[in-house]
Amino acid sequence: MSSVDIREFGIHDGISEVIVTTMSKDGVPNAAPMGLHQKDGRLYLRLFNSKTLDNILEKPLATANIVDDPVLFVRSALSDIGHEGIEFVEGFPVLKGALAWIRFECKVRKGEDISVVELSPVSGAVNSRTVKPINRGFNAVIEASVDATRYVIFREKKYLERIGYYDKLVRKCGGAQEKEAMQLLYELIGE
Numbered sequence: 001m002s003s004v005d006i007r008e009f010g011i012h013d014g015i016s017e018v019i020v021t022t023m024s025k026d027g028v029p030n031a032a033p034m035g036l037h038q039k040d041g042r043l044y045l046r047l048f049n050s051k052t053l054d055n056i057l058e059k060p061l062a063t064a065n066i067v068d069d070p071v072l073f074v075r076s077a078l079s080d081i082g083h084e085g086i087e088f089v090e091g092f093p094v095l096k097g098a099l100a101w102i103r104f105e106c107k108v109r110k111g112e113d114i115s116v117v118e119l120s121p122v123s124g125a126v127n128s129r130t131v132k133p134i135n136r137g138f139n140a141v142i143e144a145s146v147d148a149t150r151y152v153i154f155r156e157k158k159y160l161e162r163i164g165y166y167d168k169l170v171r172k173c174g175g176a177q178e179k180e181a182m183q184l185l186y187e188l189i190g191e
C-alpha cells in the first residue's frame with residue numbers, strides 16, 4: 001500500500017481535470033491536460049494516442065498536477081509549456097504552478113484508439129490550499145480547451161461555434177486570467 005491518501009488531494013469519484021506531466025526515455029518532459037478518473041476505488045487515465053501515452057509507454061510514470069491557472073490549461077493543451085514552467089522533483093517533471101501534485105506508477109492496457117492507464121500513487125505534495133469559488137468563466141475556458149483540442153484535429157465548424165459560446169461566457173464571468181487564456185486559445189488554433 002502506498003502512503004499517499006488520494007482524498008487529501010481533493011480527488012473524488014468522477015473525472016478530475018488535471019495536467020499530466022510525463023518524460024520520454026531521453027528525459028524530455030511533456031505536459032497535457034487529461035481527465036483523472038476515479039471509479040470503484042480505481043484510478044486511471046483514458047488516453048488517445050498522444051505524446052503523453054508515448055512517454056508513459058517508454059517510462060511508466062505520470063504526475064497529475066492540480067492546477068487552477070486557465071492559461072496553463074490552454075497552453076499545455078495546444079502547445080508546449082516550455083522548460084521554464086517545469087521543475088524536476090525526484091528526477092521527474094512537475095509543473096511549477098501546481099497547487100498540488102501526485103505521482104503515479106502506470107500500467108497501460110494499450111488499445112488501438114484509446115488506452116487505459118491504471119494508476120498507483122507513489123508520492124505527492126500539497127503546495128497551496130487556495131480557497132476558490134466557482135467561476136463560470138474558468139469552467140468555460142476548460143470546456144473551450146477540450147473543444148479546441150478537437151478543432152485542431154478535425155477542423156469542424158461545430159467546435160468553433162461551441163468555442164464562441166464559451167468565449168461569450170468568459171467575457172461575462174471571467175477575470176483577467178480567463179480572458180488571457182481565451183485570447184491565447186484563439187491564437188493557438190489559428191482563428
Ligand SMILES: Cc1cc2nc3c(=O)[nH]c(=O)nc-3n(C[C@H](O)[C@H](O)[C@H](O)COP(=O)(O)O)c2cc1C
Nearest residue numbers: 032033034035046047048050051052077145146149
Ligand atoms: C480539460 C481537458 C481534458 C482532456 N482530457 C483528455 C483525456 O482524458 N484523454 C486524452 O487522451 N486527451 C485529453 N485531452 C486532450 C489532450 O490534452 C490533447 O490532445 C493534448 O494535445 C495532448 O498532448 P500531448 O500529445 O502532448 O500528450 C484533454 C484536454 C483538455 C483541455
